[in-house]
Amino acid sequence: MIYQNILETVGNTPIVELKKVIPASSPHKFWAKLEYFNPGLSVKDRIALALVEGAEKRGVLKPGGTVIEATSGNTGMGLALVCAVKGYKSIFVMPDKISEEKRAALRAYGAKVVITPTAVEPDDPRSYLSVSQKLAEITEGSFLTNQYHNPDNPNVHYQMTGPEIWQQTDGKIDVFVAGAGTGGTISGTGKFLKEKNPNIKIMCPDPVGSILHDLFYYKEVRNPPQPYKVEGVGEDMLPENVHMDVIDDFVQVSDKESFLMTREIVAKEGICVGPSSAMALVGAMKYAETLEKPSNILIMMADSGRAYLSKAFNDDWLKDNGFLPSPMKMTTVQDLLNVRKKPQPVISAKVGQSVLEVVNLLRDNGISQVPVFSDGKLVGVLDESDLIHPLATGKLKADEPIIHLIKGTIVWVDPNESLDTLSDRFQQGYIALLKDEKDQLHVITKIDLLEYISHNL
Known part of the structure; x- marks a missing residue:
């Protein structure tokens, strides 16, 4: 068939049964209607x-x-x-x-x-x-166009999307799942399906932070709207095109659940959809747990994941937003100590020592930093970089005491602190120190952290 223009190709998107992303123990069938097959890559x-x-x-x-x-x-x-x-x-x-x-x-x-x-x-x-x-x-x-309040929005779903789904499934649908942004998809499609079979349940997954869930259950906003990352669904106001009388239930879904499922769907099913579609699937799976008998659940997958490559499929973005665990946040200072070579006695300097003595100390032990003590108390740290320039320019003589070169930038850490925190603390000082349960002093340097990351993360 040859179409006269691209607009004639809108609609008749395929429905695919999901299998690998669904728990094997589930008695339900989950069908995904893939709206990214539209020319503009979405249900819109x-x-x-x-x-x-x-x-x-x-x-x-x-x-x-x-x-x-x-x-x-x-x-x-x-x-x-x-x-x-x-x-x-x-x-x-x-x-x-x-x-x-x-x-x-x-x-x-x-x-x-x-x-x-x-x-x-x-x-x-x-x-x-x-x-x-x-x-x-x-x-x-x-x-x-005023899509939030324009009745042409839900009407086209009533006239087009609903009949399309009914025909594709031969009417064998028990639950219809769609997110609500403007409300047109779930209101128009849901109305048609309800007219064909009043027993069909219409369920709306809603992002945590949206007010629609509260308005449905309590007729008021009990939890003020909060920013969330999933695009195109949920609201901080009630659009006229959200017809609550058509909807049977709401299920809340977090950003983290949505973004992780976005990755899981494409990895297991080969279906690349956006976070709002993944949110709809998570909501559908939660809702399915409340159903008493095996059901056919159809989920509107609104758009393509290709519009979210810089977010949902960007590890750094996911980590920055707390959706993907960072190895540095999951690993502690104690983990670093556990794999480090058997701890040696802490090499330290004393306030009264000369520059030459400390240089020899650093050289003989192959270290670049050293804690400095005075009468058994830690008073600071000394780094080789603090010695090089003054010695090279003649501003410092080898027999002079180190007391004026000591820096008080000591970072005390806890063994249960994450390596992510340790990295941040290194911005405050040259050496991280900690005392273990046996009161033994440990020195942790930036090199220690780099070696651990290189070999273990």
Whole structure:
């Protein structure tokens, strides 16, 4: 079949049964509807065409006009694609937590991208919703698609996505799982499926930090909204397109669960989806534990993981955000001591010794740093670098005492401290010291840490 344009390829995305990522003991079937098979790589392609064509029919968007939207990236991508085909200009306003891949992709379609802060209230003039509204007011010939409140959003899912799923599964679906950002997917699709079979359960996974879970269960916000890293789902306000009467249950999922599952799905199933899709799967697996009989659970996997290479698939980003354990944080100073060569008596200097004596001490023992004692008390440390320049320039004579060269930058550490903490502490001093349970003094240097990391991590 030859399509007349790329917009005709939207929809009819495949459903794949998940097996390797699901516990073998589970009696349920988990089906993933892979929306990244859409041309814009997400479920939002479905609403993009509906939003634009709805505006055209109402006469609010005319040839040469500008489409404006507040987006987490996926709706923007769908709209950018539609605008490219139909000849409209586009401006998209995005919170700063959105991945650089999404920003670059929108610009590739010729769109203008405006970035706003994430951690502000929805009615704050700096929020992406407020900024998009302001841009619509000052841009002549513009149309604000308003995906959070535009009824064309859930309607297209009612008319298109719901029937598509019903046909693909032959109606043999027990649970439908979809996250809620604007609410269009779960509200429109859920409504259709409920009309076909009132016994189908509609479950919404929600990021920890979103207020939707509280609003569903308590009809009020008991836990104030908090920033979270998963993009495109959850809210700090209630969009009109979130139809709570369609939804049967909410399940909260943490950022860490979502990002780790993102990695697990692609590694085990060969399916590369974004963190919101992984969040939906984690929520589905939690919800499945409450089901009394084997069920067919369909999960909307909203987009592609390729839009999150700098985040979900970046080890450094995951470690920085506490989602991927760092070996340095999991390993302690005691671990370093356990594998170090049998401890030798601590080599130390005394305040009254001369520079030459300390130089010989460092040379004979093959060390570069030494603790300095006075009457049995530790008073500081001395490093070879403190001696080289003064001796070379004649500012220091070999027979002079070391007392004026001693530095008080001593770092005392605990054996249970992580090596990550030890590394930070080395920024405060040259030598780390600790006393063990036998009151034996141990000296740990930067070289000790480097050797341990090189051979053990």
